[in-house]
Amino acid sequence: MRAVCEVCGVPKLIAKTHSWRDGCIVDNASGNANFCFYEVSFHNALFAKVGAELGMPLDNIILNAGRQASARVIEDLLSTHPLLGKIAFKAPLYHLTQKLLVDFGMSIGIGRIEILEHKKGKRGLLRYIDPYNLPHCTAILLGSMDVIYDNPVAITLREEEDGSFLGELKPVGKKDAVEDEAFLRLASEDLKPRRPAVTRELPACKKCGVPRDIGSLYSFDLEKGIITEQLNRERAVLLGVYSLNSILREFENELGRDIADLFIRKEEESFKKKLAVTLLAEELKDMQQIRDYCCLRGLGMLTEMVEEGDKTSFTIENAFIPPMVAGRFLALCEYRHGRSCGYDYSLHGNTLSLSVSPA
């Protein structure tokens, strides 16, 4: 069996376990909004710049939030196949499960993982090539190991001369695990999309059911574990919505203030650069096109867009990472006006209201 759909090229593991609906990429088992497509350069610029501006390294927050989120995604994945979930961790099927998880990781673009040696409950050794972000990718590995072992695991990653990483896994006893307060607090929330006021059925691939534009927007290299956005050949990932969502909440907890504005401005900076060097803005001229853009990437459902003079107001339902959406809309308005803009931003549940006008 080929691992990608013969017609559109999307990994079958993704197509079988996820649906594009209500503006989100939804995990079929849990009904939660699971993934969004995100540019790796945006992800890394965001965390580098937010860390620099807040004057604190974010690695720990990323590690804790990403780990919980990853465990959550994998529990959902295994519950799609209840039988598999039950027998998955018993030898000899254990190796099949392990392969399934590695394949899944490579399908969502986390890089190439080779398991060099691994016995359940004992030490393991893996090689990791092209992680898109070391703390975040370590978190993903740890989260999946938490599920496999049902016990916390420690990992040390050592960079090799060829730029790959050798990772050594060691299970640690439950009582030795550092269950700090932040880790527990970072447990993911349910992110169930509601049926929005406006819906949009995206034309689907006849073979696998994924929106057919996905296969032309992105290419999936399952050997390397790399997703490439075709528009400008940049690397993208299917990023867990849980993890960014809980990272944002954790910032608020740590800092006692909302960092949405900081995130919005960073996202706007990155997206403005992208608009300047690609023809993407040509495809984002009207509401329908902008809505499709968001729906395909799992960013939420644009249900209203009103232009009054210079001011444009947007309503986006099921926006689980609202600053990401707001930053992109802000950049788009600035691109159109040819100058910087101010914005009003508010959230009611998961509905984002945003209005933008030239400063």
Ligand SMILES: [Zn+2]
């Ligand atoms: Zn297909």
